[in-house]
Amino acid sequence: MSERTDVLVVGAGFAGMYAVYRFRKQGLSVKVLEAGSDVGGTWYWNRYPGARCDVPSLEYSYGFSPELEQEWDWPEVFSAQADILRYANHVAERFDLRRDMQFNTRVISVDYRDDTQRWRLTTDANEQFEAPFCVMATGCLSVPIKPDIPGAERFRGAIYHTGSWPNEPVDLTGKRVGIIGTGSSGVQAIPELARQAGHLTVFQRTPVYTIPANRKRMRDAVQQEFREHYREIRDLQQRNAGGVSNFRPQQSVRRDVDMDSTRRLPNRLLELGPEQRDAVMERFGLGALLGFRDIYTDAQANELANELYRDAVRGMIRDPDTAERLLPKTYGLGCKRQVLDRDYYDTFNRDNVSLVDLSETPIESVTEAGIQTSATHHDLDVLVYATGFDAMTGALLKANIRGRDGMPLAEKWRDGPVTYLGLQMAGFPNLFTVTGPGSPSVLCNMLVAIEQHVNWIGDCIGYLRSEGLRSIEPRLQSEEQWIAHVNEVAQGTMYTAPNCNSWYLGANISGKPRIFMPYVGGYPRYRERCEQEAAGGYEGFRLLA
Numbered sequence: 001m002s003e004r005t006d007v008l009v010v011g012a013g014f015a016g017m018y019a020v021y022r023f024r025k026q027g028l029s030v031k032v033l034e035a036g037s038d039v040g041g042t043w044y045w046n047r048y049p050g051a052r053c054d055v056p057s058l059e060y061s062y063g064f065s066p067e068l069e070q071e072w073d074w075p076e077v078f079s080a081q082a083d084i085l086r087y088a089n090h091v092a093e094r095f096d097l098r099r100d101m102q103f104n105t106r107v108i109s110v111d112y113r114d115d116t117q118r119w120r121l122t123t124d125a126n127e128q129f130e131a132p133f134c135v136m137a138t139g140c141l142s143v144p145i146k147p148d149i150p151g152a153e154r155f156r157g158a159i160y161h162t163g164s165w166p167n168e169p170v171d172l173t174g175k176r177v178g179i180i181g182t183g184s185s186g187v188q189a190i191p192e193l194a195r196q197a198g199h200l201t202v203f204q205r206t207p208v209y210t211i212p213a214n215r216k217r218m219r220d221a222v223q224q225e226f227r228e229h230y231r232e233i234r235d236l237q238q239r240n241a242g243g244v245s246n247f248r249p250q251q252s253v254r255r256d257v258d259m260d261s262t263r264r265l266p267n268r269l270l271e272l273g274p275e276q277r278d279a280v281m282e283r284f285g286l287g288a289l290l291g292f293r294d295i296y297t298d299a300q301a302n303e304l305a306n307e308l309y310r311d312a313v314r315g316m317i318r319d320p321d322t323a324e325r326l327l328p329k330t331y332g333l334g335c336k337r338q339v340l341d342r343d344y345y346d347t348f349n350r351d352n353v354s355l356v357d358l359s360e361t362p363i364e365s366v367t368e369a370g371i372q373t374s375a376t377h378h379d380l381d382v383l384v385y386a387t388g389f390d391a392m393t394g395a396l397l398k399a400n401i402r403g404r405d406g407m408p409l410a411e412k413w414r415d416g417p418v419t420y421l422g423l424q425m426a427g428f429p430n431l432f433t434v435t436g437p438g439s440p441s442v443l444c445n446m447l448v449a450i451e452q453h454v455n456w457i458g459d460c461i462g463y464l465r466s467e468g469l470r471s472i473e474p475r476l477q478s479e480e481q482w483i484a485h486v487n488e489v490a491q492g493t494m495y496t497a498p499n500c501n502s503w504y505l506g507a508n509i510s511g512k513p514r515i516f517m518p519y520v521g522g523y524p525r526y527r528e529r530c531e532q533e534a535a536g537g538y539e540g541f542r543l544l545a
């Protein structure tokens with residue numbers, strides 16, 4: 001006998017948590033199924049040393065509760081994983097969310113039953129749950145991947161993945177640690193691992209562009225000023241392409257800090273002469289490059305920025321050969337998600353760190369005792385994979401979703417993800433995805449994107465109920481037009497440059513169709529489009545009584 005509710009939600013990260021609050025508030029019964037042992041999603045799984053968020057915490061926080069905004073203290077401007085997880089736990093307790101959640105439960109199939117017009121979810125313990133509505137709140141970066149290296153199973157030391165780091169402390173004192181991968185996770189972990197380990201060997205396939213992160217402690221006066229302006233800040237977020245308000249505190253600014261000086265720079269790098277460019281780099285460092293708008297769309301400006309970046313990095317590394325290996329040369333700034341770091345380059349000046357350039361000496365195999373490259377054997381006690389995720393589509397495909405007439409989602413998405421607004425798929429009635437492919441998701445402040453999606457879904461279910469309708473799914477034509485639009489706006493940006501290979505494009509997984517998955521047209525434009533659909537009675541969808 002299966003348990004029945006109005007809505008089933010898969011995942012208890014920030015999306016699933018808010019879904020419980022929102023749906024309950026409108027009188028729906030909800031059940032959340034979560035593979036982990038508690039709430040937090042990304043911040044539950046990614047506990048590796050150095051993990052932290054790249055959006056300021058006062059903005060990367062829920063906006064649905066003014067009381068919550070007033071009572072929570074953030075210790076740093078950009079929070080560490082442990083502080084964000086503490087916040088998630090606080091929210092779960094404060095709103096009694098766990099009451100409707102079942103943990104340690106992995107959903108292994110999600111089936112639409114044509115006879116009952118309900119979704120049936122089956123778990124790894126062979127439990128079954130049914131509901132007329134199903135919300136996949138499974139996250140965009142929640143399926144960690146490990147490369148297929150010959151002999152990987154033979155390694156006798158400890159193996160970790162940054163995306164599923166253990167809850168218990170990992171003692172690396174005196175150990176010989178190897179890490180594969182230099183994306184956001186690797187770049188954050190490497191300086192911390194180097195501090196803890198006896199020796200750290202970094203196996204790098206593609207060098208990264210990384211910018212020093214803001215490391216400020218939160219000042220009470222700044223937090224207070226945010227609290228006094230929160231409604232205005234949430235409103236600004238709704239009108240910003242990336243869902244961040246960029247609110248500048250006025251009263252609490254220290255007189256000795258020139259907070260806005262980089263904002264006085266011109267918008268275009270190509271407007272600066274050589275001396276001005278050197279002066280900018282000298283004064284503001286690598287981060288200044290990101291402020292020039294032309295580097296994202298103009299190939300000449302982009303290459304100039306890349307060269308300025310490389311010159312600056314050459315000056316940071318003591319060993320010129322190591323410096324040269326650390327310089328990205330095969331793609332440009334703006335192609336991948338911008339990486340932020342604390343002490344990344346300086347870590348390569350430490351005596352206990354060595355860099356292996358896999359483009360010169362590729363990995364041949366993992367052995368019982370370490371990694372064999374084409375040049376030598378590296379003895380290791382611990383191997384850390386910082387090799388990323390099957391992004392955006394991975395968790396949805398892994399859930400084995402089958403829609404009307406048993407149609408597998410994997411078949412519908414054989415040539416890449418097809419959705420309408422990143423919210424729904426034709427053939428999958430009453431199934432919703434939160435921050436799905438085709439929505440701004442990973443290009444937006446996640447908390448803003450999540451609340452907007454969950455609110456839209458809640459309103460949609462409310463509409464169906466009030467109109468006596470049973471189901472909603474997109475028209476095929478709406479999907480086709482939307483995907484064409486998603487592709488069109490991504491063209492001409494550095495994201496889709498021919499030499500760019502990123503997880504946004506699925507290029508980190510062999511055989512995955514090369515499609516730019518998130519919507520790059522900006523959050524406000526996207527939100528307005530969703531609002532128009534709702535206000536117009538969901539014309540782009542098929543509604544069935």
Ligand code: N01
Pocket residue numbers: 052053054055141147148162180181182183184185186188203204205206337340358386387388389442503508
């Ligand atoms: O994963 P990635 P990530 N042999 O895919 C390498 C978010 N995030 O976990 O480029 C050797 O970016 C791969 O090399 P290459 C953020 O959105 C956010 O680091 O494929 N190397 C690359 O260096 C981010 O973008 C935060 O040649 C192999 C690395 O592994 C996203 O998560 C922090 C390999 C994977 O990099 C993913 O970041 C952390 C192989 N066979 C993560 N296979 C913040 O908020 C892969 N690699 C700051």
